[in-house]
Amino acid sequence: MAHTDIMVLGAGIVGTSVALHLAKRGAAVALIDRAGPGEGTSYGNTGIIEGNTIFPQVFPSDFTALARIALKRAPEANYHLSFLPRVVPWLAAFRAASRPSRLIETARFMRPLFARAVAEHETLSAEAGTERYLRHDGWLKLYRTDAGFAKQSRELELAKEYGIANVPLDRDQARALEPSLAPVFRHAVHWTGAVSVSNPLALTRGYAARFAAVGGLSLGGDARTLHRAGSGWCVDTAAGPIDAGDVVVALGPWAPDVLDGLGIKLPLAVKRGYHRHFRPQGNAALSRPVLDAETGYCLAPMEQGIRLTTGAEFAARDAPPTPVQFDRLLPAARELFALGEPIEAQPWMGARPCFADSRPVISRAPRQRGLWLAYGHGHWGLSLGPATGRLIAEMMTGATPFCDPKPYGADRFTQ
Numbered sequence: 164m165a166h167t168d169i170m171v172l173g174a175g176i177v178g179t180s181v182a183l184h185l186a187k188r189g190a191a192v193a194l195i196d197r198a199g200p201g202e203g204t205s206y207g208n209t210g211i212i213e214g215n216t217i218f219p220q221v222f223p224s225d226f227t228a229l230a231r232i233a234l235k236r237a238p239e240a241n242y243h244l245s246f247l248p249r250v251v252p253w254l255a256a257f258r259a260a261s262r263p264s265r266l267i268e269t270a271r272f273m274r275p276l277f278a279r280a281v282a283e284h285e286t287l288s289a290e291a292g293t294e295r296y297l298r299h300d301g302w303l304k305l306y307r308t309d310a311g312f313a314k315q316s317r318e319l320e321l322a323k324e325y326g327i328a329n330v331p332l333d334r335d336q337a338r339a340l341e342p343s344l345a346p347v348f349r350h351a352v353h354w355t356g357a358v359s360v361s362n363p364l365a366l367t368r369g370y371a372a373r374f375a376a377v378g379g380l381s382l383g384g385d386a387r388t389l390h391r392a393g394s395g396w397c398v399d400t401a402a403g404p405i406d407a408g409d410v411v412v413a414l415g416p417w418a419p420d421v422l423d424g425l426g427i428k429l430p431l432a433v434k435r436g437y438h439r440h441f442r443p444q445g446n447a448a449l450s451r452p453v454l455d456a457e458t459g460y461c462l463a464p465m466e467q468g469i470r471l472t473t474g475a476e477f478a479a480r481d482a483p484p485t486p487v488q489f490d491r492l493l494p495a496a497r498e499l500f501a502l503g504e505p506i507e508a509q510p511w512m513g514a515r516p517c518f519a520d521s522r523p524v525i526s527r528a529p530r531q532r533g534l535w536l537a538y539g540h541g542h543w544g545l546s547l548g549p550a551t552g553r554l555i556a557e558m559m560t561g562a563t564p565f566c567d568p569k570p571y572g573a574d575r576f577t578q
């Protein structure tokens with residue numbers, strides 16, 4: 164049987180970053196996935212490295228918003244009725260975590276990771292030669308109404324406190340940055356410090372190539388074959404069984420497929436999301452991602468075209484796609500930007516792995532020696548992959564972690 168120091172299960176942006184950080188620190192590392200690096204959830208996101216994020220997504224607090232979602236009229240959210248009974252406890256916890264005091268607490272707990280989001284990507288990209296995929300011109304949040312903009316006041320106050328750069332703009336100032344946007348909005352905020360990615364798949368592939376260059380081993384294999392082997396762990400791969408003393412589960416929305424069988428049942432839900440690429444009409448163009456905040460979708464310029472991404476869908480991870488949100492939001496998107504023909508026949512679907520408190524788990528697994536967890540990054544896995552990789556690599560190699568890992572401990576669910 165082949166032997167390595169550490170196996171990392173899952174080669175999304177999180178697992179690939181974990182593997183690269185460990186290999187850079189001299190460990191012998193095998194990165195195992197059943198597909199190629201970055202082909203899962205990490206393929207299809209909006210491409211925003213959101214160092215600016217302060218508040219997480221929240222459970223709607225006003226009746227009108229809830230009613231629109233319940234009646235399946237909301238562009239920003241959808242659900243499968245048959246799935247709701249399964250997700251009720253998670254939704255209750257999500258609602259509790261959406262209270263103002265909890266949001267402030269979440270912002271504080273998450274700040275150390277977000278503060279490193281851009282810098283850690285820049286470091287890995289400089290080493291991997293993937294800087295060409297990073298755009299350093301921030302992103303825009305647009306507000307169609309004064310009331311919608313006013314709701315951001317607390318976020319802008321906190322941004323000042325945390326020193327997070329942003330520039331509130333009126334419609335004309337925003338259109339000076341993005342002339343192809345139609346004047347259908349009243350306010351914008353330019354989060355100038357954020358970075359966006361023109362091809363998230365190529366970025367993860369670039370980090371995986373760097374991992375190979377520093378001696379890492381990428382293997383095809385099914386993580387569900389993980390089992391105890393003596394004092395360590397073994398996985399069956401296409402190249403035969405391999406064992407290691409330590410294993411990191413970085414399987415994003417698929418983590419429970421492995422962890423449930425080991426008795427580690429953390430309350431993960433998925434928020435499914437879709438994207439579709441469109442050709443711009445005529446000379447229409449975007450330089451950076453744009454959020455139409457009150458409608459709940461993003462437009463992001465990608466190498467493949469203008470990527471339109473949707474908000475959350477509460478449904479079983481593996482249930483057939485139901486991309487009904489496109490019908491609800493396309494009129495608003497076409498009003499804002501001259502979208503032409505769709506490029507693919509069908510939208511892409513992914514599943515954001517989400518804990519109700521909007522924090523990932525980056526820690527040792529409870530009660531399983533040599534098992535580590537790095538998953539549940541929800542809406543922010545692209546942003547936080549490299550920072551997560553650094554943090555867990557520092558924890559595993561006995562270095563001083565760059566931040567206190569306690570808020571991301573699995574034990575917050577088990578104590």
Ligand SMILES: Cc1cc2nc3c(=O)[nH]c(=O)nc-3n(C[C@H](O)[C@H](O)[C@H](O)COP(=O)(O)OP(=O)(O)OC[C@H]3O[C@@H](n4cnc5c(N)ncnc54)[C@H](O)[C@@H]3O)c2cc1C
Nearest residue numbers: 175177197203204205208209211386415436543544545546
């Ligand atoms: C529409 C949408 C927009 C988003 N926009 C943003 C954004 O702008 N910014 C941001 O920061 N985040 C964004 N996200 C979130 C982000 O994409 C995710 O948080 C992130 O990709 C999760 O990465 P991961 O590595 O944990 O999971 P994944 O990328 O899903 O990786 C898990 C890997 O595990 C592998 N795997 C699964 N099962 C097995 C098995 N049995 N054996 C072997 N391998 C297995 C998969 O093949 C996959 O490669 C968005 C998500 C969506 C859906």
